[in-house]
Amino acid sequence: MTQDPTPNHLTTLESHIRSEESRHPGATGAFSWILAAMTLAAKIIAGKIRRARIDDVLGPVGSSNVSGDEQQKLDVIANETLIRTLGDRAGVAILASEENEQPIILQTKEDQPYCVLFDPLDGSANLDVCVSVGTIFSILRHDSTADSVEESLLQPGTAQVAAGYILYGSSCVFVLTTGHGVNLFVLDPSVGAFLLVERNLRLPESGKSYSINEAYRLQFPAAYVNYLDEAHGQGYSSRYIGTMVADIHRILLTGGVFIYPPTKEYPHGKLRLMYEANPMAMIVEQAGGKAFAGRRRILQIQPESLHQRTAVIMGSRDEVDRVLAHLDAQDTDSPAAAPP
Ligand code: AHM
């Protein structure tokens, strides 16, 4: 395990990645370039969000994305920003966005080793009311031997080489894993750099708090209702922001469990496997937590399509186990009752 930095050491995300990369003799630097593009995009998007009401870019565009979600103006702006910053980086073969039906092919040569997948603005329905939103990303190795572009992207979460998110909250934080623990950076707006504030973040093993949209209770499979009844009886608290990144960031720091079960409206769950669940699951596991979809470990799901949805149970190890015990007892994932 790496030692914690002393309070006197100041390291930016870029220099942290370069020093990590210098330990790998064969590294080309491509990875550093991708993360430098992500930090640039994050700073631009953070600025746009701060000025959203002044620049009149709040509200819906009037169209839906491929998943049927209403697109906000800032969804489109954040998406374009990521495509513009990542689009000419050496080493990026393919970009795939939650907001675009088809992936964007930049290069398919063997020397372009990475694919970047992202949800440009998670929780964007919260923008109008000034509540935190985030950007989630996942980096995969490019499989130049795959039969099609989509197939080269359909890799299970265990194949991710890195994952991260940026949370645009009361401060702007960048949480990153490259498969060796989780590091937390905070944007210092006075110098325009993400500074490392916590190395090897560990998720508390338990935490009497759940994060779920309880208004859909009547649509949940019985096991989730039983879990909620148990949690009520044991004095749990409920916290639900409605932005997955923000809800999971809180759990990463203070413990608890985030749940988005199957519902009548979304029988396979609402969240997107490739853009949301996989990267967040990698981060949660790297911090010592657990991430499941029903009884399956999220990272082991073989994706069948780029925009597929999944149910999610992730967070503190003991709390996820508690939900899984109810799933085992019920032996079914089907919704408990028809919606009212
Ligand atoms: P989005 O990517 O279109 O913003 O949708 C995903 C969001 C998650 O951030 C959040 O956890 C969930 O949708 C909230 O859904 P609901 O309003 O059904 O509780």
Ligand code: MG
């Ligand atoms: Mg999202």
